[in-house]
Amino acid sequence: MAPVNPYRDINITVSASHYAFASPSSPNAPVLVIDRPSGDMRLTESPVLGGTRMGSVAGLLGVIRLRLDKYIIIITKAMLVGRIRGHAVFKVQTAEFLPLQERQLHDPDEDTYLSLLRAHLRTGPMYFSYTFDLTNSFQRQSSADASLPLWQQVCHCLSLPELLANPWAGGGANPRPSSRGIQADERFFWNRYIQSDMIDLRGSSPAMDPFILPVFFGFLSITTTALKSTPLSFILITRKSRHRAGTRYFTRGVDESGNVANFNETEQIVIIGDSTRGLGGYDQNSIASGGKASIQQIKVFSYVQTRGSVPVYWAEVNNLHYTPQLQVRGADSAMNPARKHFDDQVRLYGDNYLVNLVNQKGREYRVKAAYENIVKLLVSSPVESKEGSEEIPERSRRIEPTKGANTLDQLHYVYFDFHHECRGMRWHRAQLLLEQLGDGLYDQQYFHSVEGKSVSSDIRSYQKSVVRTNCMDCLDRTNVVQGMLALWALNRQMIDAGVLEKGENAASFNSFEVIFRNGGSEFVIQGLLETWADNADVVSRAYSGTGALKTDFTRTGVRTKAGAIADLSNSITRYFRNNFSDGPRQDAYDLFLGIYxxxxxxxxxxxxxxxxxxxxxxxxxxxxxxxxxxxxxxxxxxxxxxxxxxxxxxxxxxxxxxxxxxxxxxxxxxxxxxxxxxxxxxxxxxxxxxxxxxxxxxxxxxxxxxxxxxxxxxxxxxxxxxxxxxxxxxxxxxx
Incomplete structure (x- = not known):
């Protein structure tokens, strides 16, 4: 059964009594009618009479109710940013609001609501695809039911334990959806709330499926390049969770449902065998039809990392001082929320290696201590070990369970004193963290599938665990460590794929490392630096209001004085924005996501x-x-x-x-x-x-x-x- 994908083109007809939405490419499909001013939705088979055609839009982002009226949010302009496995990927550029009522007078509150939402849509990076599920990693997609509509594939993926118990459940001609679909992973379905009216209507009218378009908030970069004359596509995707989303000082720690602030999933994807360039990507359908792509195998490698705030109750209270007031509650009070959080993380990712980068001295120590206490309360018979030096008594610390009696015994806490080890701009010493993780990095593996022999994927390996990294903000130090781990995983993948020989390193090939760190093409590297450095900036802007610090190391591999000056400028800007402009940004998050x-x-x-x-x-x-x-x-x-x-x-x-x-x-x-x-x-x-x-x-x-x-x-x-x-x-x- 062919999947039901969202409409690529939707014509809008407007009249005093209704809005009508129809796809010219599907003339026989039902028309979506939204009555004015009630906002009632219905699908009708018969032609809708009356009205004036407004034009065509890229999709319906959703419908939101404010104080006086409901508004239909439409995507008026979307930019093609690339292709993943032949599927076009777009970035939302402009969106507009269609009111259901014609208000003669302006209401101050209503106008402010609309202003907040417009600012959120204008500054928030949102991406979508009509034919490819961007909200799920490649590994989760391998267990999705491809016959379901695209928006439902967000919800029908096997958890990692189910997937490893039955590895052939996904990737075949008839993959089995999870029996736990009610516990759907909708963290990255950013417009889920404003599409709730449409999803409710779908319950009685399955023909509603093509109007439902899932969008994710975060970062996406697609680059085609070559490593040792081997063509490949390098893709980086960061998905921001819609749960407990917000700004730096107004959303910290964990909430009662187990959601943590600034939670992001970053997936690094490498596709080998792609000979296209520019905005291209291989077309999976050509494999089945015996096209040129079927001559060679297409290898897909995926590596996932996560970041998220320390899962205890803590806050930093703005008071105009450069360093806010830190408040941390005892670990006992956060037992249930932290348990919910890590239960979810283990179900989704398997073993969690909890890399903690906060400072062990000064004000940050209380956050470090609370994190360690909560881990010791959650795991069975915890065993602690630490390593010191002549300069500092604790360079690193590990907390490991000994019994393996419950789900949370899959938590492995690793503390790394980033400030001490990397002081004096010696950030290359973050490599010492690899030694602390030890065999855990090798045992976690990565997702690897091969396509080319048939329509279905031949899955060679699954990623069995994840590194969950955090610092105070889960931004700057976290970015450095995640970039380092991503390069480590890439080297391993390329060696396993036969692109590199044992002992070789991707960083040894200047043309590729510049692409990995800075973005661009294999011919000319200029303009804005992208990929991991841009990823860090996007995640940071969404949370702190400025670009990330320490990105000069991510871009060049060395810490520079120019980078330190840029960091000083960003730090000053953060101070003013966090104190004087983050309130409206937090309100925009709460309004768009349905928290308010x-x-x-x-x-x-x-x-x-x-x-x-x-x-x-x-x-x-x-x-x-x-x-x-x-x-x-x-x-x-x-x-x-x-x-x-x-x-x-x-x-x-x-x-x-x-x-x-x-x-x-x-x-x-x-x-x-x-x-x-x-x-x-x-x-x-x-x-x-x-x-x-x-x-x-x-x-x-x-x-x-x-x-x-x-x-x-x-x-x-x-x-x-x-x-x-x-x-x-x-x-x-x-x-």
Whole structure:
């Protein structure tokens, strides 16, 4: 049975009573009609009369309900970025909103919701394919039921234990879907929430399948090159989980459902035997038809790594200081969420090698200790071992289970002191981590399939475990280590494939290593650096708001002073964005992913209005004014008969005002942080109230604080909870 793929082209007809969506390439297929203004959906076989044709779109991203109206989100422009096994892959470039109602007046809250969503779609890298499941790794796809519609293949893959128990369940003519389909892995189906209305309609109308288009959020790069005259395609995909997604300081640790912040799955794919160039890729159908591709075998290699926040309850509370306040709860409180998290990870990936890169000194030590405590609580009869040196008592630490009595005994904790070992820009010493992982790297293997003899794949090996890497943010140090492990896996794959001889290294071939580290073609390397360096930047921007640090090492293999200066610039930019602009970014995540539901009320709640006391709002303006007057006193020309004494008094006065205003802002920093306004964070409420209480005791303006304004937490919704808790224990997803 041929699979049902999403429509490549959809024509839109609009009238005062409905929107109609039909594919001109499937004229006999039912038409999707969405009534206005109710938003009711239906499929109809008969022609839809009336209306004006708006044009053709690349797909329907979904439907979202805001406070006053529902909106259909359409993909108006998509860019072809390459082909994977002959399947075209696209990046969403522009999207538009089709309202169901014609509003005559603008509502402030509704307009802000739309602005947040547009910003999210404009800046969030999203990819899709009409014929290829990008949300699943090659290994999971080997067990998918290819006869199912594309969006359902996201959900029907065997878990790793099931796959290894019956390795021929996938890859044959009749692969068996998982009996545990209800526990579907939908982590990377980014638009799953806004497609829920369409998926609900599909329950009664299977003809809805071609309108459902799964999109993933993250990074994708496809490069065709050659290694030792062997043509190959190098593909890198990073998929960001839609569970507990958000920004750097507003989503940390684990939630009650076992989801961790900044969880990403990165898959490195190498396809050997692909002789095409540019945006090409071999066409799997040509293998069956005896085409040129069938003359040689097509070898597919895949290697998967993951990253994710330390799975305990912890947070860093913004207060305008460069180093936020760190709060960590005891490991006992996170036992159940951590168990859920690792149960899922073991089911999906097998053994987990938990590489922890946080610093063992200073403020980060508490996070390290909490991680180690939670691992010791989860595994059976844990055995610890550590290695020290004359300079430092603990260079590395391992925690291993001894019984193997339960699922979580497949956890292997490996601590590596990245700061100590790689200090002084000696980041090549991260290679020492390979020794710490030992036989675990060899035993995990990788996914390897061969195609060319028949339509079905001949699967030679499965990846049996995964390295889960984390630092504090799961960004910069994690990127360095993941790039190193990826190159190590690539060398092993190429040796096993016969492309390299034993003892050879891909890094020895300059033309290929430049492609591996920087991206480009085998002929000219110029322009933007891509692949692993760009992957690091994309993951970092989604979480921290800036490109990654330390990417000069990923690109060139050495740490440079220019890279250190670039890192300083990124660090300063991160400080300002994390404190003054991450609130709206977090709101956009929560709105798009369905973590926050706008209340359907007739009256505007003015949710986004600044409710701080006027005097609190005015202090930054006073600071800016004082600095301006100080500069003006030194820059502007003076009259010859002007009194020197009066000028000095003027300068001194505004200097004192500037010092007082700057001190007030830094001392009461939580009053000036851009907090999320949709889902109130418990620690933000508490921090705001504490700083507001201190501001009321200020000798100069204390008596005016609280007058003429609402003293509630900045951005707290009218129906929000004012509970004062010490940590955010996670926002529950409701779908």
């Amino acid at each position: 539901f706008p209340p359907a009320t007739a009256m505007s709640s003015l949710l986004f209005i600044d409710r701080r006391p006027i005097v609190i709002q005015s202090i930054p303006y006073v600071l800016c004014g004082a600095i301006f007057l100080e500069l003006a006193a030194f820059v502007l020309p003076r009259t010859t008969d002007g009194g020197l004494l009066s000028m000095r008094i003027f300068v001194l006065f505004w200097f004192v005002v500037a010092l007082w205003a700057a001190n007030f802002v830094m001392k009461h920093g939580k009053l000036y942080v851009s907090w999320p306004r949709l889902n109130t964070l418990g620690f933000s409420v508490q921090g705001y109230n504490e700083d507001l209480s201190r501001a009321k005791k200020d000798l100069i303006i204390g008596k005016w604080v609280g007058r003429g304004g609402n003293a509630r937490e900045r951005g707290l919704s009218t129906g929000g909870s004012g509970r004062l808790i010490h940590l955010e224990e996670g926002k529950k997803r409701i779908e």
